[in-house]
Amino acid sequence: MSEKSDSKRKFIIEKATEVFASKGFRSVTMKDIVEACQISRGGLYLYYSSTEEIFKEVCQAADEADADQKDISEFLSNAKASELLLWFIKEQKKAILKRKLSLTAAKYEYAFYKKQNGDSKEAKSEFDTAVKVLTNILIRGNDDGEFDCMDPDATALSMMYAIEGMKACGASFGLSEKKVDGELLYLMSQFVES
Numbered sequence: 001m002s003e004k005s006d007s008k009r010k011f012i013i014e015k016a017t018e019v020f021a022s023k024g025f026r027s028v029t030m031k032d033i034v035e036a037c038q039i040s041r042g043g044l045y046l047y048y049s050s051t052e053e054i055f056k057e058v059c060q061a062a063d064e065a066d067a068d069q070k071d072i073s074e075f076l077s078n079a080k081a082s083e084l085l086l087w088f089i090k091e092q093k094k095a096i097l098k099r100k101l102s103l104t105a106a107k108y109e110y111a112f113y114k115k116q117n118g119d120s121k122e123a124k125s126e127f128d129t130a131v132k133v134l135t136n137i138l139i140r141g142n143d144d145g146e147f148d149c150m151d152p153d154a155t156a157l158s159m160m161y162a163i164e165g166m167k168a169c170g171a172s173f174g175l176s177e178k179k180v181d182g183e184l185l186y187l188m189s190q191f192v193e194s
Contacts, residue, residue, distance in 0.1 A: 009047050012037055013061050016054045021102055025055055025109035055110060062103055081141030082192070088137060089184050092130075092163045096170045096180050104171035131160045138191065149191035159187050 015036040019028055028051050034044050048054045079087070098104065134156035141147030149155050166183060169175055 005047075009057075012039075012044065012047060012054070013057055017058050017062065017103070020055060020058055020106045023106075025051075025106040026113060028055075052110075055106070059103065059107065059110075081137055081144055081146045084137045085141065085188065085192070088134060089188065093177075093180055093184060096163070096166045096175060097177060098170075102171060104167055108168060108171070127160060127164065130163075131156050134159060141191075147191045155191060162187055 012033065016028075016033050019032050019036050023032065030041065030044060030048075030051060033051070033054060034041050037044065048057075095104070135152050138147060138149045138152035138156055142149055142152065162183065166175060166180060170180075
């Protein structure tokens with residue numbers, strides 16, 4: 001793909017992000033994106049065939065932008081379980097409190113849309129990955145004597161259900177940082193000794 005094509009695709013994704021953040025997933029049309037980009041319908045179809053295709057790329061771009069820009073691999077491999085847990089919780093907190101150009105509501109709409117059409121693998125995959133990461137942190141903490149978690153699998157699953165609920169609440173009616181901090185501290189208090 002040429003540099004001009006890459007630049008045009010990036011521009012379309014930037015504008016589409018704004019559209020999806022303000023309108024959700026289901027109500028966005030190709031016409032909405034054409035108008036936001038101020039390009040022709042044919043110009044948009046040259047790059048994308050559907051709003052779903054655009055939305056997937058919007059989500060991928062958002063996930064990449066949310067990833068910490070610094071290289072954290074050394075930190076992740078050398079950190080204590082408690083440090084990893086704090087890093088994980090901090091990332092979840094950012095997602096819960098994110099309000100500017102938040103795609104949270106659109107992502108939930110997309111997940112419901114996919115489920116209605118018999119395909120909920122994509123949304124479930126992201127959730128399952130978070131549960132797996134958290135489970136591994138809890139197991140490591142148990143092994144190192146930092147945590148006292150009787151069932152890391154069940155605890156991680158329960159915590160992620162609570163965190164996803166906070167994301168939904170944050171997207172629908174907002175949560176204060178104080179409230180989020182209190183809920184996250186309560187979740188961690190179940191297995192981290194003071």
